[in-house]
Amino acid sequence: MPETIVLPPNASIIPHSLEKHGHIRTDNYYWLNNRENPEVVDYLNQENEYYQQSTAHTKDFQKELFEEMKARIKEDDESVPYFYNGYYYITRFEKGKDYPIHSRKKGNLQAKEEILFDCNEMAQGHAYFNLSGLSISEDNIWASFGVDTVSRRQYTIQIKNLITGEILPVKLENTTGGATWASDNKTLFYSRKDEVTLRADKIYKHKVGTTAEDDTLVYFEKDDTFDVSVYKSKSKKYIIINFSSTLTTEYQTVLSETPDAKFKVFQKRTRGLEYSMSHYGDHFYIVTNKDKATNFKLMKTPEAQTSKENWVDVIAHREDVLLEDIDIFKDYLVVSERADGLNKIRIIPWGGEGEYYLPFESETYMAYTTTNLDFDTPILRYGYQSLATPTSVIDFDMQTKQKTILKEQEVLSRDFDSKFDKNNYQEERIWSTATDGAKVPISMVYRKGMKKEGANPTLLYGYGSYGVTMDCHFSSVRLSLLDRGFIFAIAHIRGGEDLGRPWYENGKLLKKKNTFTDFIDCSKFLISEKYTSPSHLYAEGGSAGGLLMGAIVNISPELYHGVIAQVPFVDVVTTMLDETIPLTTGEYDEWGNPNVKKYYDYMLSYSPYDNVTAQNYPNMYIATGLHDSQVQYWEPVKWVAKLRVLKTDNNQLYLDTNMDAGHGGASGRYEAIKEIAKEYSFLLDLEGIKR
Template identity: 60%
Template sequence: MKTKSLLSISILIMILSCKNEQSMNLNSEAPQAKKIEKKLEIHGDVRVDNYYWLNDREDPEVIDYLNKENKYLDDNFDNRTKDFQNTLFEELKARIKEDDESVPYKYNGYWYITKFETGKDYPIYTRKKENLDAEEELIVDCNELAKGHSYFSLTGLNISPNNELAAFGIDTVSRRRYTLHIKNLKTGDMFSETIENTTGGSTWANDDKTLFYTKKDRETLRSDRIFKHKLGEDPSGDQLVYNETDETFLTYVYKTKSKKYIVIGSSTTLSDEYRILNADTPDGEFRLFTARERNLEHNISHYQDHFYVLTNKDGARNFKLMKTSENETAAENWEDVIPHRDEVLLQGIDIFSDYLVVSERKEGLNRIHIKPWSEDSEAYYIPFESETYTAYTTTNVEFDTDILRYSYTSLTTPPTVIDYNMTDRSSEIKKVSEVPDGKFDPENYDSKRVWANARDGKKVAISMVYRKGMEQNGKTPLLLYAYGSYGSTVSPSFRRNYFSLIDRGFIFAIAHIRGSQYLGREWYEDGKMFNKMNTFTDFVDCSKFLIDENYTSPEHHYALGGSAGGLLMAAVVN
């Protein structure tokens, strides 16, 4: 889907950026959708949608109209650019390594691997016992399960503590309503019981027979109920453990990295609540961690006899780290571990037996802070030099290790998996994602970060990548991408498909506009609700800056955004 979307975008941009502009003679008249007035009222406000009738995807008249749109596209666009489409398609395909596999990670005595094989569309999940020279054991081959289905998705692969059972969710409709399946890894047989209408995720208790899972509302798809299933029993009799009745919240269940607690979480945009249960006693009663409060965000991690709480409590806008005894978990018992800092956004933690690893963002850049539990050892940061990179911790499921696994990427560097020894500070590159087209060379490209002046005096960062030798003369085509919503930060990472544009002389740039958390929580809050206009004006001001600084021109400046970024595009062009 992503490749198809980028193919269409690339073709359109290439056509628009042609220097020898020519009018296109159209082969047919564009279809016109009829207008049928539909009044929609909410909170006393009436909105008229003349095209609401197109919402019914089963209506023969809707289908007929869409067929006409597709024919118009074929007659006036697709048929005229088939050679170019084929060239781009082959370029994009050549950058994908079809026979690929993940870096193995070890968990509970097994090394787990995800593989892709040439000519197959779906992953194959395998494992090896104790060491990587051991015989490979098949967990799930998604290609086999996908046979006979036009759509297939597997999620939530979850292994029991005794390593003998695997639970996972399958969706063959594309509605994200997964059916849970359980497989016996010793025999290779599937258990007869299946559980429908779930999120696909599940969590085993420590008894190897109790499985907690989340069900969805059939209409809204909100995850609203947690159930408990006993292996071998009829799922229709599964016990409802928790029902989230507040329609603004969704619920989920997981096990702490310490393996001691099953946790039920409930979350909405600005509030969280948790319930905990000892994983050794799955038939016990869940205990409330602390009562939900409006605007109190937090998540919890367990270590030894404490819970560590990442939270915005006490006005900690950029979040801070607190801890509390596992026996006294109410908010009034929380104590500061890492205080709030105005200039640093605290994003997450990874707990090891000897180290606390803190993920931060300062001045827009990711930082990984290594903090030994021992007071005799000093804390330090993993060094990064670029200003257009992304670094984050990845699969770190083992407690008793001094190896931290993290991923590094930049606008010119493919995703790289690194094992970092937190004791001697040495690094081992485990994998660099291959670009197998035989043409890509990172030495052919440059990237940098510049700052645009917003109209209210704020500085807005722009990350960009281009071929070396690019002349800043105002004649270069430039594609500016942004999102700017929900606190989601578009980090500067490697985007292999966009090199079809870059190799044809484009600059690809990302505007880190307000609505994201690029410069901390305030950056997000300054781009939402009554401050939403800042998201739009930031993008416009970034565009003006790039033109004024001769990176591009009004004639060759292009913009891209999807989903909430689509709202951004609609706003800036109007």
């Protein structure tokens, strides 16, 4: 606990009335919704100063944690090279440098390295830097790339001549960063964002040698619930525009060799019809929920007849298996599935004989196909990791069934630390019973020798929105908790797609509260099974997982000793009523449209900011970014201001605002670790662990 008493700041109370459906809400902190207001910036700085002063006694420990976590990372590291169109592409890091270097080698790995982009040089002078969307033309001469130096995910695309090294003067502003080259090697398609909402709503076409003003608008998406993107099929035959909302998709195609031709609708949008498609031979293969295929199925259709009445089943719908994705090769179809919450990779020869699954034995792993750009190869590249097993990149020969581990993430240690050994850790999957009887899996990892006596500090992580699955990934920084006696656990709650599409459907819209009660029931189960106790249980979530944190501390604050909420989405009703805020209208299918009274009433009943009350709350560390485009900074700021006035305890409440960053936090390899060190020092300090 802090050694000296430091008084927290108090935000000015300026009542602001918000009326909807004849109901009036009073928001005392609405004035904080303006990052240009000097008083707002002053308040954020006061909160930051309060956090810094209150945790001054942990500063040395934070530095120690940072050095410890940094020491596990191989500083001079590089990715496994992948081969594409005559070149091996590599991303590598150099010792002591924060940013990646992108390079390539022609023909073989012994060839001379050609540096494409050194992000360390490009990042100089910027508090934040991110390079994204690297795209190479088919003649290997041109590279398009996007740069964001503000952290609002508004990228400027530029083009580099890889032969001369010249970066062309043209700058394509306010884009998603992604772009794709047509087969003529001079036409570049890209998506541009709305200036206010940041919705990707336009597809443009740029010709090398022209100005940005000369670019042609290919498509403007008027429906503000849809985003647009553009890419090239793996076969390189088609340029494809994707139109997507939460529940509906549409695609349009044009031959890559005729980029100035008119795009053709693949299957026009039909509300509730979701599909994705891949080109192979003279057919398209379609992953879709057509015909009430809740967990999706695989269909195909001839190239010339793409509307849905021509689609025929290839893999039928299954009630107990979620079909997540496919990878198409010349001789094989690779299907990514999920059954009983676990990843499955299925190999199907196009010849129709001898299909099989890759064998995985753990219950706390994740396996996934990775960069498979080469079409004519029997080699499937996939990744594997678990809560205790570092990430491996594996090449699997689908013909001989031989696997080659190309790389396993190296976990280093300092000279005076014990070396990492995955055999020192125990992984476990257990099942909690939810209030309504649903069985909810919990994945966990801890040091061997853990005793179930209720005294283990435990960090329970959750998300539970958008159908995002919380897979069991390895984290070397997490070892700093495990080696100090923590259990780390993931609650695979409804709202995610962990147990199939119905798992998602039962945790959204008017069933959203299942997400919160599932997490609370998982917490109670860990306590009842004596893994931990309320004085040692901690919860963590970010973004929509921050909404989860805000809900659980309102409903069951007594279960948790501490909570970490990163960029939390906590002012649900106000945000979803403001159509100028990025992402809002496209999210109606996730949360509901509060302009409709039944959704307004339901959202209001759980919105964390609206339901703060006079009661005891756990110790809380809340982090945000001033330039966040996903969850606006003012949501957590207003939440903290309201908590300061209403909470009836003397527990810690910290607001830590990164004044330079956005939704993803700090850029740079090591700056991000410093943020984790803050979170871990908060937890360890509450546990009385000083070293």
